[in-house]
Amino acid sequence: MSDxxxxxxxxxxxxxxxxLERLLATLRSDRPAPELPENLGLRKRxxxxxxxxxxAVAAAAVVLVIAGWFxxxxxxxxxxxxxxxxxxxxxxESISASGRLAVGQWLETDSSSRARISIxxxxxxxxxxxxxxxxxxxGADDHRLALAxxxxxxxxxxPPRLFSVETPSAVAVDLGCTYTLxxxxxxxxxxxxxxxxxxxxxxxxxxxVPAGALCETRPGIGAGTPYREDASEAFxxxxxRLDFEERSADGRLVALDAVLAQAEKEDAFTLWHLLSRxxxxxxxxxxxxxxxxxxxxxxxxxxxxxxxxxxxxxxxxDELGLEDTTWWRLWKxxxxxxx
Amino acid sequence: MTFPLALAQSDNAFxxxxxxxxxxxxxxxxxxxxxxxxxxxxxxxxxxxxxDDLVQDVFLLALRRLDTLRDPCAFGPxxxxxxxxxxTDYHRRSRETTELSEDCAAQDPRPAEALAVLSTIxxxxxxxxxxxVLRLVEGMSGPEIAERTGLTPxxxxxxxxxxxxxxxxxxxxxxxx
Numbered sequence: 001m002s003d004x005x006x007x008x009x010x011x012x013x014x015x016x017x018x019x020l021e022r023l024l025a026t027l028r029s030d031r032p033a034p035e036l037p038e039n040l041g042l043r044k045r046x047x048x049x050x051x052x053x054x055x056a057v058a059a060a061a062v063v064l065v066i067a068g069w070f071x072x073x074x075x076x077x078x079x080x081x082x083x084x085x086x087x088x089x090x091x092x093e094s095i096s097a098s099g100r101l102a103v104g105q106w107l108e109t110d111s112s113s114r115a116r117i118s119i120x121x122x123x124x125x126x127x128x129x130x131x132x133x134x135x136x137x138x139g140a141d142d143h144r145l146a147l148a149x150x151x152x153x154x155x156x157x158x159p160p161r162l163f164s165v166e167t168p169s170a171v172a173v174d175l176g177c178t179y180t181l182x183x184x185x186x187x188x189x190x191x192x193x194x195x196x197x198x199x200x201x202x203x204x205x206x207x208x209v210p211a212g213a214l215c216e217t218r219p220g221i222g223a224g225t226p227y228r229e230d231a232s233e234a235f236x237x238x239x240x241r242l243d244f245e246e247r248s249a250d251g252r253l254v255a256l257d258a259v260l261a262q263a264e265k266e267d268a269f270t271l272w273h274l275l276s277r278x279x280x281x282x283x284x285x286x287x288x289x290x291x292x293x294x295x296x297x298x299x300x301x302x303x304x305x306x307x308x309x310x311x312x313x314x315x316x317x318d319e320l321g322l323e324d325t326t327w328w329r330l331w332k333x334x335x336x337x338x339x
Numbered sequence: 340m341t342f343p344l345a346l347a348q349s350d351n352a353f354x355x356x357x358x359x360x361x362x363x364x365x366x367x368x369x370x371x372x373x374x375x376x377x378x379x380x381x382x383x384x385x386x387x388x389x390x391d392d393l394v395q396d397v398f399l400l401a402l403r404r405l406d407t408l409r410d411p412c413a414f415g416p417x418x419x420x421x422x423x424x425x426x427t428d429y430h431r432r433s434r435e436t437t438e439l440s441e442d443c444a445a446q447d448p449r450p451a452e453a454l455a456v457l458s459t460i461x462x463x464x465x466x467x468x469x470x471x472v473l474r475l476v477e478g479m480s481g482p483e484i485a486e487r488t489g490l491t492p493x494x495x496x497x498x499x500x501x502x503x504x505x506x507x508x509x510x511x512x513x514x515x516x
Contacts, residue, residue, distance in 0.1 A: 007499060
């Protein structure tokens with residue numbers, strides 16, 4: 001059954017949706033608009049002009065200063081920062097309650113301070129202690145931070161790809177979600193997604209990280225392969241060696257075989273990522289193991305996967321029981337043809 | 340099934356500008372237009388017994404802050420943000436004061452099954468529960484949700500689809516147990 005009825009009430013009614021509509025309509029509110037108090041604190045125009053030319057001149061000067069200030073602000077967009085604990089700093093200024101983080105400025109917390117950044121109207125970021133973060137862009141279609149070190153928690157309710165965070169080794173692109181991102185002293189980034197999806201991107205390499213999964217990136221190497229948060233230690237350890245440590249062909253094969261041996265059905269999305277990451281000579285091993293865990297759908301062939309046919313890879317992903325590939329292709333454009 | 344036609348963003352801009360200048364009837368129109376959205380956003384996040392009062396808080400807060408609204412065409416998303424922030428504040432303050440009474444649900448005259456389904460929705464991921472509450476409780480269509488909240492229609496559609504799928508699974512699991 002299509003979801004047209006769920007979307008706009010057209011098409012064949014879905015009995016379950018209809019039942020829930022009737023049931024839940026009882027929870028609507030019928031309370032009228034609030035009585036508005038007389039004094040709402042709305043700003044009123046000054047009447048000082050009537051009384052004194054001198055005051056008028058002074059007021060005009062103030063207006064000019066304020067106008068200039070607004071012009072400067074317009075040229076340099078900023079986001080509100082609220083201190084949640086201690087006294088975070090924006091640039092060289094400490095903020096005890098709230099302040100504005102302008103494009104190009106750094107927000108820094110020490111060991112006893114935390115802050116919240118309002119990301120325009122699309123979400124917010126909580127900044128943990130000992131964190132250094134910079135506002136790079138605050139445009140309508142590009143909200144971008146740079147996390148140099150420390151930890152941040154993002155909750156974004158905007159359409160996917162409007163918000164991203166640069167780290168020393170990759171860019172975390174929001175696909176509509178909540179997640180935690182941490183950068184350690186060595187510049188290694190850890191991404192933990194708690195709802196929705198995040199894409200971790202470096203040049204030519206992407207990891208799609210679903211809720212309940214983690215991904216690590218390292219400077220000079222880029223995004224590793226995502227894995228579920230409750231994966232076994234042996235599986236994680238082997239994956240780290242494969243992603244970041246082993247360079248020799250023999251060493252890589254040992255690590256890869258350990259990953260494949262430890263993989264369970266829930267790790268299929270990790271193996272799917274590996275298909276396009278491992279070397280050509282290693283790919284058939286991953287194919288065989290993934291085939292056991294989640295059989296390839298009809299039409300997806302060993303030869304096609306060996307040449308990284310994008311449509312075949314997408315079709316196999318759709319068998320994994322996660323969201324289908326249209327979920328991110330929607331934001332990234334149509335799938336390219338065979339490679 | 341039919342839904343009320345979505346009103347143009349330019350109407351909201353006009354009303355917001357008028358309200359900003361102190362035109363209270365204009366604000367009343369905005370209230371009637373956006374009350375369901377604010378109610379739904381709050382209902383997805385806070386206990387039902389608190390929602391009606393918080394809805395009024397949000398509108399009064401918005402009226403006081405109207406002069407900070409930079410783009411009147413973005414009134415809906417701006418108001419939605421205030422509602423979400425108000426829900427966050429509610430939880431922060433309730434942690435600082437007292438735990439919610441477990442008796443609230445027992446005292447609620449609404450159908451127990453409706454409250455149970457709402458409770459299930461409130462446990463879904465945030466993006467889904469808000470969209471589902473706006474659709475199933477407030478009776479807003481997908482295009483209407485997108486127009487009011489500022490989300491793209493594609494995003495709302497995906498959230499509805501995924502949220503409904505999850506909700507079905509949770510409800511089936513509940514019945515099975």
